[in-house]
Amino acid sequence: xxxxxxxxxxxxxxxxxxxxxxxxxxxxxxxxxxxxxxxxxxxxxxxxxxxxxxxxxxxxxxxxxxxxxxxxxxxxxxxxxxxxxxxxxxxxxxxxxxxxxxxxxxxxxxxxxxxxxxxxxxxxxxxxxxxxxxxxxxxxxxxxxxxxxxxxxxxxxxxxxxxxxxxxxxxxxxxxxxxxxxxxxxxxxxxxxxxxxxxxxxxxxxxxxxxxxxxxxxxxxxxxxxxxxxxxxxxxxxxxxxxxxxxxxxxxxxxxxxxxxxxxxxxxxxxxxxxxxxxxxxxxxxxxxxxxxxxxxxxxxxxxxxxxxxxxxxxxxxxxxxxxxxxxxxxxxxxxxxxxxxxxxxxxxxxxxxxxxxxxxxxxxxxxxxxxxxxxxxxxxxxxxxxxxxxxxxxxxxxxxxxx
Numbered sequence: 001x002x003x004x005x006x007x008x009x010x011x012x013x014x015x016x017x018x019x020x021x022x023x024x025x026x027x028x029x030x031x032x033x034x035x036x037x038x039x040x041x042x043x044x045x046x047x048x049x050x051x052x053x054x055x056x057x058x059x060x061x062x063x064x065x066x067x068x069x070x071x072x073x074x075x076x077x078x079x080x081x082x083x084x085x086x087x088x089x090x091x092x093x094x095x096x097x098x099x100x101x102x103x104x105x106x107x108x109x110x111x112x113x114x115x116x117x118x119x120x121x122x123x124x125x126x127x128x129x130x131x132x133x134x135x136x137x138x139x140x141x142x143x144x145x146x147x148x149x150x151x152x153x154x155x156x157x158x159x160x161x162x163x164x165x166x167x168x169x170x171x172x173x174x175x176x177x178x179x180x181x182x183x184x185x186x187x188x189x190x191x192x193x194x195x196x197x198x199x200x201x202x203x204x205x206x207x208x209x210x211x212x213x214x215x216x217x218x219x220x221x222x223x224x225x226x227x228x229x230x231x232x233x234x235x236x237x238x239x240x241x242x243x244x245x246x247x248x249x250x251x252x253x254x255x256x257x258x259x260x261x262x263x264x265x266x267x268x269x270x271x272x273x274x275x276x277x278x279x280x281x282x283x284x285x286x287x288x289x290x291x292x293x294x295x296x297x298x299x300x301x302x303x304x305x306x307x308x309x310x311x312x313x314x315x316x317x318x319x320x321x322x323x324x325x326x327x328x329x330x331x332x333x334x335x336x337x338x339x340x341x342x343x344x345x346x347x348x349x350x351x352x353x354x355x356x357x358x359x360x361x362x363x364x365x366x367x368x369x370x371x372x373x374x375x376x377x378x379x380x381x382x383x384x385x386x387x388x389x390x391x392x393x394x395x396x397x398x399x400x401x402x403x404x
Contacts, residue, residue, distance in 0.1 A: 005280040010352070013283045013318060017293060020300050020325040023251060028177045031168060036223035037178035038329055039158045045151050045171050048144035053108040055084075056141045060121060060128055061112035062099040064136045075122075075129040082109065099128050108140070115139040147171070159331055182326045184219055185228035185246030188212045189239050189257035189266065190306055193231060210375060211256040211311050218315060222323065222332060226250075234258065236269040243274060247299050252326055254319055257306030259290040267292055267303050276301065286353045288314035300326065308375045313354050313384055316404055335403040337383075339364040345385070345393040357385040359401055 005016070026040040055061060062078060070076040078099040082092055090109035094100055100109050108115070114134045122129040147153060153171060158164055160178065168176065194206040202208060209231060216226055228246040232238040239258065246253050258266040259281070271278055276294040283291050287310035292303040302322055304314045316334050324332040342363040345355060347370075356367035356377055364385055369377035383401040387393055 004278050006282050008280055008283055010283055010285050010317060013280055013291070013293070014321045016279050017300075017302075017318060017321045018325050020252075020322060022328040023180055023182060023326055025180055026177050027180060028175050030175055031165060031173060034160045034176055034178045035162070035165060037160050037181055038327070039154055039156055039160060039164075040177045040179045042156050043153045043168065043171075043173065043176065045147045045149050045153050047172060048149050049146040049170055050141060050143060053143050054141045055102045055104060055106050055108060055115045056139055057115060057117050058103050059115050059117040059139070060099040060130075061102045061108050061115050062094060062130070062134075063096065063112065064114045064134045064138065066097060066099075067114075067116070067130050067132065067134045070130045070133045072131050075131050077127050077129055080124060080126055080128050084109065099130075101125075101128075113137055113140065157328070159329060179328065181224065182252060182323060183227045183250045184224050184323075185250035185253040186212055186215055186219075186226045186230070187239070187242050187246060187253060187255040188231045188306070189234060189255065191233040193233075193257075195231065210308050211306065214308065214312060214375075215254060215256070215315060218312075222320070224323065228253075234266050236266045236273060239266055239270045240273040243270070243296060243301060247296060247301075250299070252300045252302070252322060253296075254315070255301065255303045256311045259292045259303045259305060261290070265290075271296075283314075283318075284352055285314075285317070286349070286351045288317070289351070291318055293318075307373050309356070309371070309373070309378060312375075312378060316384060316402060317354070337401050337403060338398055339383070339385075339401045341385075341393050341395050341397045341399055344395045345387055348390065348392045349387050350389060352389050353387040354384040354402070355387060356381040357383045357401060359383045359403070364399065364401055 067076055078097055080101055081098045083101040084106040085103045086105035088106055090107055093110035094112040113136050116130060116134055120132040154164055188211045192207055193209040194202060196208050212229055212231060219226055227249050230242040232242050243253060271294050274296045276296045279293045281292045282289055288305045290305050291314050294301045302319055304311045320332050320334050324330055339359055340363050342365045345366060355370050357364045358380055359382055367377040367381050383403050386400040393399055
């Protein structure tokens with residue numbers, strides 16, 4: 001049975017969205033194809049890293065006891081018996097009175113227990129003068145100091161980033177099992193929308209379509225490249241057909257337009273045509289109050305206002321939690337922080353409002369132009385500033401911001 005919730009708080013809407021079932025399944029993929037995915041298994045180190053004792057710098061490998069008393073005016077002289085580069089295998093051990101010329105990353109020869117940097121020597125080739133006394137294991141990288149064979153490298157659920165993939169690559173891991181990334185579909189609606197075409201003028205009464213490109217780009221920034229995009233007018237049947245088509249290949253759909261209460265706000269007809277389970281409609285925020293959340297064939301459909309800034313703002317506040325829920329990736333949730341108003345917002349608002357801001361060094365300035373239809377003032381915006389109901393915000397007030 002449908003339980004249709006209306007006029008709810010943002011936190012209630014996010015809680016309902018968070019109930020979206022996360023995608024199941026897993027796939028074993030080459031390491032380089034897993035960036036941005038979540039690990040679906042624990043990964044244990046197959047080797048020690050580094051796999052041998054090695055030099056952290058260019059210099060000479062030697063025995064600390066042979067540097068006793070060494071200084072600028074009292075050098076110690078050692079015989080150079082070998083030279084090692086990174087990738088070489090030592091051919092001999094270091095004995096008393098000997099040194100081996102060594103480069104950064106090279107395997108340390110047996111019995112060498114420290115490395116003197118070349119700047120503290122005379123760079124001798126046959127015999128080297130040592131101008132500094134060293135301690136046992138000084139300038140010495142131990143085998144396994146990064147991780148030991150058999151240790152847990154990364155637990156299940158870790159997001160695969162450049163850093164984590166670098167760790168796996170350093171362990172010789174070539175394939176990993178990861179959770180799938182959600183496939184996203186995008187739909188914009190509205191008879192007023194016109195796709196820009198070279199050499200074709202904008203018809204009277206029309207506006208150029210911007211939401212599709214804007215949300216496509218934002219999804220791409222978050223690591224999601226939509227698998228389906230479409231634009232329709234205000235025909236409920238055409239919109240319903242587009243949603244059906246999109247959900248054939250996608251795990252969720254985001255739409256803009258048609259969710260308010262005007263004569264051409266068609267989603268009140270579209271969702272019954274689809275036999276949708278309607279979860280909520282209207283959230284107590286501005287912009288984007290008419291946001292609607294439904295399930296079609298068990299797949300989530302988040303429908304946002306068609307006003308460009310309203311679509312952008314509610315994407316951050318509602319679509320990101322949806323992506324986080326369906327993928328199980330909590331790093332996608334919007335980050336909330338506190339900031340100090342560097343300028344006032346003088347307009348008292350009866351509804352919880354989010355306005356464009358720029359956060360720098362703990363202070364937030366407002367971007368001009370707060371109308372839902374204005375996009376230019378979104379350029380340079382890196383946060384949404386929350387203005388609580390019945391309040392304005394004075395310079396110096398502490399406010400909540402949502403990082404974009």
